[in-house]
């Protein structure tokens with residue numbers, strides 16, 4: 001699902017996508033000529049191997065995601081922004097790709113399965 005950034009106005013453009021066991025639901029909103037604000041909720045289960053024993057496990061996710069999407073290269077001015085900026089080079093907000101990168105971020109975090117949790121506490 002792609003949303004053309006310049007079509008996003010102050011009245012929020014809603015989106016909702018479901019991929020495997022995860023929903024990514026939220027809206028895009030006009031912020032400034034070059035920036036669109038994304039606000040979404042990522043909910044569901046992310047499957048990944050345990051970081052200790054490599055058994056398959058799932059991480060349950062329920063988090064707010066908020067950032068700006070820049071239409072082209074983002075040139076920082078003097079106003080500090082409250083959220084990170086993701087640059088888009090095809091004039092679109094690629095919601096699937098954005099969701100995928102959020103999921104990858106969760107996968108790259110450190111997670112251990114139930115069996116390893118106890119050992120974990122000893123070692124650290």
Ligand SMILES: [Zn+2]
Nearest residue numbers: 050053113116
């Ligand atoms: Zn484990």
